[in-house]
Amino acid sequence: MGFLEELRALFPPGRLLTKEAELAPYESDALTAYRKRPLAVVLPERKEEVVEAVRLCRRYGVPFLARGSGTSLSGGSLPVEGGLVIALNRMNRILRLDPKARIAVVEPGVVNLEVSRQAAPFGLYYAPDPSSQPISTIGGNVAFNSGGAHCLKYGMTAGHVLALEVVTPEGEVVRLGGEGLESVGPDLHGFFVGTEGLLGVALEITLRLLPKPEAYHTLLAAYRSLEAAGNAVSQVIRSGLLPGAMEIMDRLSIEAAEAAVKAGYPRVEALLIVELEGPKEEVEEEAKLLAQVIKESGALEVRVAQSEAERQAIWKGRKAAFSAVGRLSPDYIVQDGVVPRSRLGEALKEIGRLSQEYGLRVANVFHAGDGNLHPLVLYDGKKPGELERAEELAGEILKLCVRLGGSLTGEHGIGVEKKGYMPEMFAPEDLLAMERVKEALDPQGLANRGKVLPGHGQGPHLGEVYA
Amino acid sequence: MPEVRANSLEEAQEAVRTYPRLRPKGGGSKPALSTPKDGETLLDLSGLRGILEYAPEEFVFTAYAGTPLKEIEETLRAHGQYLPFHPPLVEQGATLGGTVAAGLSGPMRERFGGLRDFILGVRFVDGEGRVVRGGGKVVKNAAGFPFHRLMVGSLGAFGVMVELSFKVFPSPRATQTLRLTYGSLAEALAAMERLRVLPLDLLALDLIPPATLEIRLGGFPESLGKRLKRLQEILQKEGEVLAEDETHWEGVRNLRFLEEAPIWVKVPSTPAWVPKLENLLLGPRRYLAGGELLYAGMEAKGLASLRQAGIPHLVLKGAEDALFPHPPEAFFRKLKLALDPRSRFPLEKRGGVGEL
Numbered sequence: 023m024g025f026l027e028e029l030r031a032l033f034p035p036g037r038l039l040t041k042e043a044e045l046a047p048y049e050s051d052a053l054t055a056y057r058k059r060p061l062a063v064v065l066p067e068r069k070e071e072v073v074e075a076v077r078l079c080r081r082y083g084v085p086f087l088a089r090g091s092g093t094s095l096s097g098g099s100l101p102v103e104g105g106l107v108i109a110l111n112r113m114n115r116i117l118r119l120d121p122k123a124r125i126a127v128v129e130p131g132v133v134n135l136e137v138s139r140q141a142a143p144f145g146l147y148y149a150p151d152p153s154s155q156p157i158s159t160i161g162g163n164v165a166f167n168s169g170g171a172h173c174l175k176y177g178m179t180a181g182h183v184l185a186l187e188v189v190t191p192e193g194e195v196v197r198l199g200g201e202g203l204e205s206v207g208p209d210l211h212g213f214f215v216g217t218e219g220l221l222g223v224a225l226e227i228t229l230r231l232l233p234k235p236e237a238y239h240t241l242l243a244a245y246r247s248l249e250a251a252g253n254a255v256s257q258v259i260r261s262g263l264l265p266g267a268m269e270i271m272d273r274l275s276i277e278a279a280e281a282a283v284k285a286g287y288p289r290v291e292a293l294l295i296v297e298l299e300g301p302k303e304e305v306e307e308e309a310k311l312l313a314q315v316i317k318e319s320g321a322l323e324v325r326v327a328q329s330e331a332e333r334q335a336i337w338k339g340r341k342a343a344f345s346a347v348g349r350l351s352p353d354y355i356v357q358d359g360v361v362p363r364s365r366l367g368e369a370l371k372e373i374g375r376l377s378q379e380y381g382l383r384v385a386n387v388f389h390a391g392d393g394n395l396h397p398l399v400l401y402d403g404k405k406p407g408e409l410e411r412a413e414e415l416a417g418e419i420l421k422l423c424v425r426l427g428g429s430l431t432g433e434h435g436i437g438v439e440k441k442g443y444m445p446e447m448f449a450p451e452d453l454l455a456m457e458r459v460k461e462a463l464d465p466q467g468l469a470n471r472g473k474v475l476p477g478h479g480q481g482p483h484l485g486e487v488y489a
Numbered sequence: 490m491p492e493v494r495a496n497s498l499e500e501a502q503e504a505v506r507t508y509p510r511l512r513p514k515g516g517g518s519k520p521a522l523s524t525p526k527d528g529e530t531l532l533d534l535s536g537l538r539g540i541l542e543y544a545p546e547e548f549v550f551t552a553y554a555g556t557p558l559k560e561i562e563e564t565l566r567a568h569g570q571y572l573p574f575h576p577p578l579v580e581q582g583a584t585l586g587g588t589v590a591a592g593l594s595g596p597m598r599e600r601f602g603g604l605r606d607f608i609l610g611v612r613f614v615d616g617e618g619r620v621v622r623g624g625g626k627v628v629k630n631a632a633g634f635p636f637h638r639l640m641v642g643s644l645g646a647f648g649v650m651v652e653l654s655f656k657v658f659p660s661p662r663a664t665q666t667l668r669l670t671y672g673s674l675a676e677a678l679a680a681m682e683r684l685r686v687l688p689l690d691l692l693a694l695d696l697i698p699p700a701t702l703e704i705r706l707g708g709f710p711e712s713l714g715k716r717l718k719r720l721q722e723i724l725q726k727e728g729e730v731l732a733e734d735e736t737h738w739e740g741v742r743n744l745r746f747l748e749e750a751p752i753w754v755k756v757p758s759t760p761a762w763v764p765k766l767e768n769l770l771l772g773p774r775r776y777l778a779g780g781e782l783l784y785a786g787m788e789a790k791g792l793a794s795l796r797q798a799g800i801p802h803l804v805l806k807g808a809e810d811a812l813f814p815h816p817p818e819a820f821f822r823k824l825k826l827a828l829d830p831r832s833r834f835p836l837e838k839r840g841g842v843g844e845l
């Protein structure tokens with residue numbers, strides 16, 4: 023029997039896709055500029071089926087890719103030409119939700135927001151909140167160590183994963199971590215989070231739940247420049263406050279958001295959203311200090327949400343910003359480089375200059391509290407050469423972030439899109455160590471081949487690739 | 490006992506290339522982990538010390554692994570900041586590297602998380618003497634394999650940590666502690682379980698057997714009184730407000746309550762396990778962070794009872810076999826082969842127990 027025949031023996035017809043029309047939706051992720059045709063897609067419903075599929079790939083040397091909802095913005099879930107896609111959306115059960123233990127044990131295809139929804143009756147929630155949380159899966163979040171608006175205070179996905187069951191690329195099933203917040207021995211589950219599916223497929227994930235904050239205080243402040251908004255963030259930090267979220271939007275994204283959802287934002291150069299959260303007595307005191315800091319920061323206008331509805335109104339425009347900017351332009355590239363917070367002003371100024379130089383509009387809406395930029399480079403793919411120019415501009419922005427002491431990506435991952443920039447951030451020895459880990463766990467290089475590591479899949483002479 | 494010192498990155502590389510089996514030592518505050526075995530050379534890293542970068546406004550610092558935590562905390566304090574994972578054994582000389590390698594957090598981990606939630610980056614020398622960096626120096630970063638997280642609890646198995654970067658937070662402006670004593674363990678446990686699911690933002694929530702809870706609050710001085718009162722209302726119990734708050738918790742985080750015991754052990758726990766753990770032959774002890782972390786003192790028979798019950802643990806002092814159980818072989822072995830192919834560093838498997 024060949025590979026496909028064996029797959030057919032494992033998966034009934036509706037759960038093994040091989041026809042061109044069936045495969046089309048799996049050819050790319052949210053970074054639609056890249057497309058590749060897989061050999062087949064399987065839709066497992068139980069973890070045993072995933073394990074069998076991985077073992078089969080190993081026996082036949084067929085590369086494979088685990089896929090959640092395909093919302094990766096870096097080409098992370100781009101298939102390997104001729105490889106197998108293991109689509110995990112049907113494995114979407116919450117296996118156990120134990121409010122006393124403050125944990126949820128989930129299958130990888132569970133959608134992020136669903137966890138919080140199920141935990142809500144117990145006063146608990148799952149903290150990491152990527153903007154894609156209504157669709158992206160926990161498996162994808164784990165692979166990318168996804169973030170969101172609350173990372174400064176609550177950390178990224180890695181801190182909220184307590185245990186993992188993983189099938190390694192060689193088909194072995196291992197359990198990493200435990201059911202509590204602490205463990206002994208190397209933090210292997212912590213290490214797996216963020217390795218972008220290169221070291222295996224997560225089959226079952228134990229998540230930490232937190233008590234939902236009791237009170238929120240949400241404030242919107244308008245500024246005459248991005249720099250002034252950036253300075254306000256620094257002043258908030260210097261005051262000793264630790265807000266749950268601090269977000270900034272520039273004029274272009276404000277206008278886009280207004281056009282899309284009519285959030286009622288003031289039309290200014292920059293908006294800052296600050297949200298405090300905690301016990302009501304504490305938030306009350308923090309709010310007094312925040313009011314004073316914002317007043318001194320030279321805000322043109324300040325609005326404080328007086329009700330949950332007003333709070334949602336403030337967030338509405340911010341949450342819609344990505345898709346809204348999409349309306350301004352036929353195509354766009356989103357980057358998510360990080361800079362040290364104190365260098366935000368410098369970074370934004372330089373992005374403005376690059377935007378002029380390349381003759382392409384760049385909209386900025388970002389997580390200011392943790393220095394995580396989200397420049398959206400607008401372009402028109404139908405105009406010859408514009409995609410290339412946009413990619414080059416995006417690349418310049420990435421290099422800028424690294425130069426300022428930051429990172430290539432705060433949450434979207436390296437995928438295929440940024441792997442060429444890895445040597446900007448890491449020395450050859452660092453990358454070789456990653457390659458060696460990959461090779462030890464996946465000697466045939468089957469799991470997510472061609473992602474993250476610039477030398478990967480380029481033959482045996484790694485040393486030369488990095489020389 | 491053969492011993493070598495490394496006072497720089499280059500000297501650490503040189504040592505790794507020269508000696509076939511090495512045991513790194515920070516300050517030696519966890520002797521079960523840092524005492525060399527036969528054939529091992531002790532690599533003393535206490536000279537590799539000092540803070541390299543600290544920008545209070547970024548909430549980030551980078552320091553040499555051999556830096557005593559005491560020095561780091563003093564520097565942070567001068568800027569109104571602290572290590573939210575609240576490392577233990579600071580007064581006894583614990584270093585940053587030793588604390589990461591052992592994977593230790595203290596009582597205030599309850600508020601924002603443990604060491605694993607705050608580590609941002611590492612530079613280490615692997616088993617072939619190569620310098621490898623993982624992570625970064627910013628509070629948010631998802632680029633590349635996260636070697637920094639691999640170091641947490643690694644006991645030095647993958648390499649000699651040279652530099653570490655951490656996220657820090659502003660210190661609470663004021664703190665207060667409520668101590669409540671119950672009639673039985675079951676009552677105290679029930680109260681603790683109740684508090685765990687409420688949004689009270691407790692700094693610490695400790696259970697001291699047989700039946701005492703210590704609850705620490707931190708925040709604006711103006712709000713603390715009200716929050717304390719609410720706590721008393723929720724629990725329907727007055728309790729006692731501690732007079733010496735800071736001094737008390739310094740003693741706790743330095744594990745002073747273990748001092749009389751010959752063997753010191755860390756046990757990752759959960760509230761559901763507490764009754765089972767309380768049936769073992771343990772000595773002085775305290776459950777931190779709402780029952781998620783037990784530090785216990787004991788004699789040999791206590792350790793034997795833990796092992797017999799199959800409960801994972803790490804010995805910090807007083808016994809040879811430090812880690813139980815050994816890390817999951819299928820994953821761990823491959824990582825070890827990739828980073829330390831010649832087994833220069835600790836953590837080899839002997840009979841199911843992590844032989845250090």
Ligand SMILES: Cc1cc2nc3c(=O)[nH]c(=O)nc-3n(C[C@H](O)[C@H](O)[C@H](O)COP(=O)(O)OP(=O)(O)OC[C@H]3O[C@@H](n4cnc5c(N)ncnc54)[C@H](O)[C@@H]3O)c2cc1C
Nearest residue numbers: 090091092093094098152153159161162165169219224433
């Ligand atoms: C509009 C929009 C907004 C976004 N906002 C954010 C944001 O705020 N923060 C953020 O962090 N990201 C954001 N993203 C990016 C994206 O949603 C996240 O990266 C998300 O985690 C991907 O989840 P997914 O289920 O779609 O995964 P996919 O795109 O299907 O896969 C992503 C990667 O994970 C791997 N993978 C999937 N499942 C598994 C598994 N079980 N085991 C191992 N590997 C697996 C895949 O192989 C692939 O490499 C956004 C994307 C969009 C389109």
Ligand SMILES: Cc1cc2nc3c(=O)[nH]c(=O)nc-3n(C[C@H](O)[C@H](O)[C@H](O)COP(=O)(O)OP(=O)(O)OC[C@H]3O[C@@H](n4cnc5c(N)ncnc54)[C@H](O)[C@@H]3O)c2cc1C
Nearest residue numbers: 513515516517518519522554582583584586587590645650
């Ligand atoms: C009773 C007593 C009194 C002391 N008094 C003083 C004093 O007054 N002043 C003073 O300066 N010191 C003093 N010390 C020494 C002090 O205790 C040590 O500095 C401290 O114990 C350091 O321990 P550590 O936390 O660094 O971990 P260690 O116990 O040294 O190591 C823990 C684990 O981490 C590993 N490890 C450590 N560092 C690294 C690294 N960089 N990379 C990889 N693995 C690593 C070790 O191999 C071991 O597995 C005293 C010690 C004792 C016992």
